[in-house]
Amino acid sequence: xxxxxxxxxxxxxxxxxxxxxxxxxxxxxxxxxxxxxxxxxxxxxxxxxxxxxxxxxxxxxxxxxxxxxxxxxxxxxxxxxxxxxxxxxxxxxxxxxxxxxxxxxxxxxxxxxxxxxxxxxxxxxxxxxxxxxxxxxxxxxxxxxxxxxxxxxxxxxxxxxxxxxxxxxxxxxxxxxxxxxxxxxxxxxxxxxxxx
Amino acid sequence: xxxxxxxxxxxxxxxxxxxxxxxxxxxxxxxxxxxxxxxxxxxxxxxxxxxxxxxxxxxxxxxxxxxxxxxxxxxxxxxxxxxxxxxxxxxxxxxxxxxxxxxxxxxxxxxxxxxxxxxxxxxxxxxxxxxxxxxxxxxxxxxxxxxxxxxxxxxxxxxxxxxxxxxxxxxxxxxxxxxxxxxxxxxxxxxxxxxx
DNA sequence: ATTCGACTTAAATACGAAATGAGTCCAGAT
DNA sequence: ATCTGGACTCATTTCGTATTTAAGTCGAAT
Numbered sequence: 001x002x003x004x005x006x007x008x009x010x011x012x013x014x015x016x017x018x019x020x021x022x023x024x025x026x027x028x029x030x031x032x033x034x035x036x037x038x039x040x041x042x043x044x045x046x047x048x049x050x051x052x053x054x055x056x057x058x059x060x061x062x063x064x065x066x067x068x069x070x071x072x073x074x075x076x077x078x079x080x081x082x083x084x085x086x087x088x089x090x091x092x093x094x095x096x097x098x099x100x101x102x103x104x105x106x107x108x109x110x111x112x113x114x115x116x117x118x119x120x121x122x123x124x125x126x127x128x129x130x131x132x133x134x135x136x137x138x139x140x141x142x143x144x145x146x147x148x149x150x151x152x153x154x155x156x157x158x159x160x161x162x163x164x165x166x167x168x169x170x171x172x173x174x175x176x177x178x179x180x181x182x183x184x185x186x187x188x189x190x191x192x193x194x195x196x
Numbered sequence: 197x198x199x200x201x202x203x204x205x206x207x208x209x210x211x212x213x214x215x216x217x218x219x220x221x222x223x224x225x226x227x228x229x230x231x232x233x234x235x236x237x238x239x240x241x242x243x244x245x246x247x248x249x250x251x252x253x254x255x256x257x258x259x260x261x262x263x264x265x266x267x268x269x270x271x272x273x274x275x276x277x278x279x280x281x282x283x284x285x286x287x288x289x290x291x292x293x294x295x296x297x298x299x300x301x302x303x304x305x306x307x308x309x310x311x312x313x314x315x316x317x318x319x320x321x322x323x324x325x326x327x328x329x330x331x332x333x334x335x336x337x338x339x340x341x342x343x344x345x346x347x348x349x350x351x352x353x354x355x356x357x358x359x360x361x362x363x364x365x366x367x368x369x370x371x372x373x374x375x376x377x378x379x380x381x382x383x384x385x386x387x388x389x390x391x392x
Numbered sequence: 393a394t395t396c397g398a399c400t401t402a403a404a405t406a407c408g409a410a411a412t413g414a415g416t417c418c419a420g421a422t
Numbered sequence: 423a424t425c426t427g428g429a430c431t432c433a434t435t436t437c438g439t440a441t442t443t444a445a446g447t448c449g450a451a452t
Contacts, residue, residue: 007424031413042427047415083390137389147391153380154389160377164360181356184349192388193333193350194279195343203393227444238396243446 011049011059014039019060027057058117065121068096069128076132082140087186089132090162094182097169129162130155161185207245210235211259214252223253254313261321264292268328278336283382285328286358290378293365325358326351357381 017038021030032053036043050056075088133155140146148154165182213234217226228249232239246252271284329351336342344350361378 010425032415033413036427043414044416044428045426048425053414140389144391146389148389149383150376150380153376154384156377157381157384160360160364160381161357162360163363164356164358167359167363168356180346180349181352184346185353185356187345188350188353188388189384190388190390192384192386193336193342193344194386195340196392206394228446229444239445240397240447241395244394249445 007049010041014041014046014049014056015059015063018056019063022057022060027053054117058121061118061121065125068093069125071096072132076136082136082143082145083190085136085139086133086158086189089136090165090182090186093162094165094169094178097166126159129159133158158189161189203245206237207255210237210242210245210252211255215256215259218253218256223249250313254317257314257317261317264289265321265324267292272328272332278332278339278341279386281332281335282329282354282385285332286361286378286382289325289358290361290365290374293362322355325355329354354385357385 014035018030018035021034021038024030025034032043032046035056036046039046046056050059072089072092075092076085079085079088130152134151137146137148137151137154141148141151165178165185169178210231214226214231217230217234220226221230228239228242231252232242235242242252246255268285268288271288272281275281275284326348330347333342333344333347333350337344337347361374361381365374
């Protein structure tokens with residue numbers, strides 16, 4: 001395991017170097033040479049640890065994604081009611097999004113990179129999101145806190161609304177407050193707008 | 197007025213020709229020559245009626261936008277409860293969207309055209325959307341049908357959720373049903389997910 | 393007032409030459 | 423055997439320049 005740790009450590013050095021470079025200069029403008037010199041290795045050494053540049057990029061995305069999922073999981077756990085869990089989920093996601101968007105949301109700096117693995121990462125995250133929401137909803141239903149006709153469709157509806165929140169975050173230059181809009185959306189989600 | 201009608205008619209011919217060409221080939225691949233020959237006029241004649249190619253494009257977008265607004269207005273009027281009006285609004289918008297997106301939603305065929313007037317048209321439509329939603333909400337509140345803390349924020353929340361619905365419509369190739377997701381979202385909007 | 397052919401000019405395209413950078417190979421170090 | 427990196431290949435990108443295209447103007451004709 002010692003040898004393997006050593007290998008892992010070197011991989012991490014590479015990924016960390018790549019991460020910073022990608023964040024600064026984007027995928028295209030970052031060369032393997034750059035990553036190598038920042039990692040203090042020869043370029044070919046990178047190819048001992050990773051198959052390709054895309055492979056490194058994929059790892060960076062994967063790592064970022066896991067970090068967000070970690071944060072989300074943690075904050076969901078800390079919240080004690082199903083409502084608070086949803087609040088936590090949405091707020092955590094929104095706060096982290098700007099950073100994550102640097103990597104796998106097409107529109108920010110490198111536009112429309114149609115990499116298959118970016119699409120795949122997005123898909124994976126969507127699955128994670130759906131599962132998280134479904135869990136929370138189900139817990140809420142068992143609690144008696146929520147009343148939902150179709151859990152899956154409801155989760156999808158929430159996911160889509162969150163997606164709508166992403167949009168202004170990505171195109172707007174000034175980071176609009178959003179705060180009150182999110183509050184408003186969550187309020188609708190829980191209470192609806194019909195009189196009762 | 198006769199003269200003016202004649203002028204309007206010729207403008208309409210040009211706009212219609214341009215519309216079809218833009219829809220087929222996009223803004224960049226459509227030349228003024230193309231528009232002229234489709235309109236059976238000389239190219240310079242176009243400049244008698246319009247200031248520039250962008251100007252024609254702006255008119256096309258404007259016209260499309262007005263058509264959608266007309267449809268929306270009509271269908272809102274036909275619906276008799278506030279709930280039905282919101283239903284009508286959302287469904288009408290979604291049905292029409294694919295077509296409209298050809299013109300002013302960046303992602304479809306000509307990517308990321310950062311034309312100022314496209315952004316402006318979007319902004320105008322958003323204003324229209326907000327006003328429509330605010331009206332419906334206000335009517336619903338007066339009716340006693342709706343109970344809403346902040347009308348404006350609520351309208352914005354709904355607009356954002358609708359924006360989220362657009363996303364899969366634009367990137368997904370197969371026109372997913374969406375039907376049940378929309379139903380689900382509207383259900384949440386009205387009833388919320390909390391037990392009552 | 394309206395139309396169009398002829399023209400100008402800026403931008404897009406085409407293309408070959410030069411440079412860059414992803415990925416390979418192999419010899420040598422640990 | 424596990425690693426490392428210098429030297430290489432070759433596909434892609436960049437660059438400089440010649441050529442074409444197409445937006446927009448002008449002035450004469452109707």
